[in-house]
Amino acid sequence: MTNVIFMGTPAFSVPILQQLLNDGLNVIAVVTQPDRPVGRKKVLTPPPVKVEAIHHSIQVIQPDKLKGSAELEEIISLKPDLIVTAAFGQLLPAELLEAPPLGCINVHASLLPELRGGAPIHHAIIQGKKETGITIMYMAEKLDAGDIISQEKVEITDKDDVETLHSKLSETGAKLLSQTIPLLLDKTAVRIPQDHSKATFAWNIKREEERIDWEKSGEEIYNQIRGLNPWPVAYTIYNGKPLKVYKAEKIEKRHDFPPGVIIEKTDQGPVISSGSGQSLLLTVLQPFGKKKMDASDFLRGAGSDMKIGEKVGNLDE
Known part of the structure; x- marks a missing residue:
């Protein structure tokens, strides 16, 4: 044996x-x-x-x-x-x-x-x-x-x-x-x-790699979000605090907004602009200090004050 x-x-x-x-x-x-x-x-x-x-x-x-x-x-x-x-x-x-x-x-x-x-x-x-x-x-x-x-x-x-x-x-x-x-x-x-x-290398994910850079293309951000789900999880900044983004969907319709702007609030969640003219529908989120939730629930609760035209991603926002 x-x-x-x-x-x-x-x-x-x-x-x-x-x-x-x-x-x-x-x-x-x-x-x-x-x-x-x-x-x-x-x-x-x-x-x-x-x-x-x-x-x-x-x-x-x-x-x-x-x-x-x-x-x-x-x-x-x-x-x-x-x-x-x-x-x-x-x-x-x-x-x-x-x-x-x-x-x-x-x-x-x-x-x-x-x-x-x-x-x-x-x-x-x-x-x-x-x-x-x-x-x-x-x-x-x-x-x-x-x-x-x-x-x-x-x-x-x-x-x-x-x-x-x-x-x-x-x-x-x-x-x-x-x-x-x-x-x-x-x-x-x-x-x-x-x-x-x-040879290429896949080092352990660093904290700075978890933060979403909305200047990147929609495809890159989408890959980042699913490439960090369910751990360690991508995040952006909303109201000065981290907002974890577990899941998103690509929206192919083009936009003319600057990157990181809330361009729509839908029944499924907020739509955020990227740097490539694409946008992303955020569908599963976790606000700071709260549990993971559907983005629709977020918009009815912790994110109820989100406004179209508002920007996410900056610590001073």
């Missing part, structure tokens, strides 16, 4: 762990990030992968940092045949990469060498890509730079957001891993070196 250690943290990783178990691999331990405070009340919450591991009575190891840690020595001492990672959140030190006889492989949510890094799903949508995919690769000390074993493309539709694409990629990753591991076991897996000159 092949002994496997799985390393992953968020919900994306859970179907991949489940696939390993469904395929009859002996998952001897799960390595994940420490429990973190979540929400306004800062409730200490375990990562989704830990919850799944406990459900299957699998040993859980939670290092704050792997390199030089007692947890690293413990992982190596378990003598896994194979280590599989998926959105674990830390680079693996050389001594761990060299430990398992079958190597360390990673399930990454992009078509490498494009979108290396921690937020490939967000950036694929924000950049307006029409497709992305899953890459299964041998791990290297450099971020997402190892040799490719297998890849599968996934379409990005105009209606996809992070949540829907996350689900599609997670499911695809689990299936592709199921097809790939037998190649590792019978030693027929290929190694395709990446073209590092074509």
Whole structure:
């Protein structure tokens, strides 16, 4: 029986762990990030992968940092045949990469060498890509730079957001891993070196990337909104406070207003002008200090004083 250690943290990783178990691999331990405070009340919450591991009575190891840690020595001492990672959140030190006889492989949510890094799903949508995919690769000390074993493309539709694409990629990753591991076991897996000159990076989203710049085109803003939904969420400024924008629809009818102007109030929500002559109908919002709501409810409540011709997006507005 092949002994496997799985390393992953968020919900994306859970179907991949489940696939390993469904395929009859002996998952001897799960390595994940420490429990973190979540929400306004800062409730200490375990990562989704830990919850799944406990459900299957699998040993859980939670290092704050792997390199030089007692947890690293413990992982190596378990003598896994194979280590599989998926959105674990830390680079693996050389001594761990060299430990398992079958190597360390990673399930990454992009078509490498494009979108290396921690937020490939967000950036694929924000950049307006029409497709992305899953890459299964041998791990290297450099971020997402190892040799490719297998890849599968996934379409990005105009209606996809992070949540829907996350689900599609997670499911695809689990299936592709199921097809790939037998190649590792019978030693027929290929190694395709990446073209590092074509590498692009998808760093974790920064706060300043969440704010909507209404000077941008309607298409760019639309991609930003769905590329940050449901987390960490795009926002604009209204009445001097952040107004989160979860969902919007593109309005193709051209306008002559300056960017960031409320040009219409509809039954579905406010329509805001962009810098390209397009406008956006905001449909799901979250006012500062309140819950997420349909924009129609917002206009009847916290946004009832919105006026046509008023501008959003500036701190002094």
